[in-house]
Amino acid sequence: MGKNKTRGPSFLNKVSGALLGALALAIVPINGAYADLVKYGYTNSAGDQINTEPGTGFISPSSGISFMVSGGIDRKLRIAVTANGASAPVFTKESSRVLGASDVISYNGDNYYAEEFVSPKLPDGRYTVKTEILSSAGAIVQTENVPLVIDTAGPVAGKFAPRPYTWGDPVLSGEVWKLGLAAIDALTYSSFVLDGFSDSSGISKVTAKVYRESGALYKEHNVLFSEETKTASIQYRTNFFPDSDLDEVFGLEFVVTDKAGNSTVTKRQKVMFDNIANVPAEPFGVYDPSVTTTLAPGLKGAAAKTECNT
Ligand SMILES: [Ca+2]
Numbered sequence: 001m002g003k004n005k006t007r008g009p010s011f012l013n014k015v016s017g018a019l020l021g022a023l024a025l026a027i028v029p030i031n032g033a034y035a036d037l038v039k040y041g042y043t044n045s046a047g048d049q050i051n052t053e054p055g056t057g058f059i060s061p062s063s064g065i066s067f068m069v070s071g072g073i074d075r076k077l078r079i080a081v082t083a084n085g086a087s088a089p090v091f092t093k094e095s096s097r098v099l100g101a102s103d104v105i106s107y108n109g110d111n112y113y114a115e116e117f118v119s120p121k122l123p124d125g126r127y128t129v130k131t132e133i134l135s136s137a138g139a140i141v142q143t144e145n146v147p148l149v150i151d152t153a154g155p156v157a158g159k160f161a162p163r164p165y166t167w168g169d170p171v172l173s174g175e176v177w178k179l180g181l182a183a184i185d186a187l188t189y190s191s192f193v194l195d196g197f198s199d200s201s202g203i204s205k206v207t208a209k210v211y212r213e214s215g216a217l218y219k220e221h222n223v224l225f226s227e228e229t230k231t232a233s234i235q236y237r238t239n240f241f242p243d244s245d246l247d248e249v250f251g252l253e254f255v256v257t258d259k260a261g262n263s264t265v266t267k268r269q270k271v272m273f274d275n276i277a278n279v280p281a282e283p284f285g286v287y288d289p290s291v292t293t294t295l296a297p298g299l300k301g302a303a304a305k306t307e308c309n310t
Pocket residue numbers: 151152153154155199200201258260262
């Protein structure tokens with residue numbers, strides 16, 4: 001065992017003379033003695049166990065919420081959750097006893113003198129979470145108020161379409177969209193635009209999912225979006241679909257996620273895409289000065305080379 005360790009009187013006061021407490025303090029660094037709301041723990045509708053820190057401000061619990069509150073040794077804690085505009089809390093609870101040296105909870109690699117208070121399921125809405133630290137005699141030492149939004153409703157996902165499409169003849173009616181590109185079309189910008197999405201908590205993410213005809217997911221693309229205009233868009237000319245010769249029916253859907261983590265998926269659209277057949281291996285037009293018709297934009301005076309369209 002070796003030398004006796006020397007501890008000052010203030011240290012002995014903190015551990016209240018409990019040998020076990022001294023041991024615990026010696027081996028675990030304890031985070032500060034604030035009446036901090038450390039995290040919300042809950043299960044979402046997908047059944048995942050989620051830990052969210054209060055700075056996020058939005059949660060999506062399918063049942064009760066575990067509020068982890070840190071205080072300090074020899075303290076009691078109290079929580080009150082009140083809907084904005086209401087006078088009485090929907091949930092309130094207080095430590096049944098003073099926190100002791102064994103009341104250490106670890107979270108994200110840190111240790112806290114803390115307690116977890118579990119609420120019943122609370123309705124969607126905006127709340128204030130008040131946490132208090134109390135002396136062992138019951139006097140309020142410190143108070144903290146944190147805003148919280150409970151949101152379990154998915155966003156409105158909106159609708160999407162290719163846009164703008166100024167060249168070619170995309171087929172957008174019927175069950176399958178047929179979209180193609182051509183080499184002479186290099187300057188035309190072609191994107192999918194999603195519009196009409198919204199959520200009361202705000203949107204955190206929009207993605208576009210491309211599926212192979214087999215139903216296997218090919219790629220999930222992050223999509224730039226603006227909440228102000230309620231639009232999101234992504235180009236589909238390159239690196240969006242797999243290479244295709246209008247010979248595979250892909251699936252395309254957009255997923256809109258709100259700040260509480262709820263997602264809504266659009267209808268899955270069937271799309272065929274052509275980035276091969278329209279890039280001929282040999283010229284598809286030859287210059288003929290006697291021809292005055294236009295074969296394609298920019299190709300006035302060219303006559304079709306009939307043998308190359310296979
Ligand atoms: Ca929502």
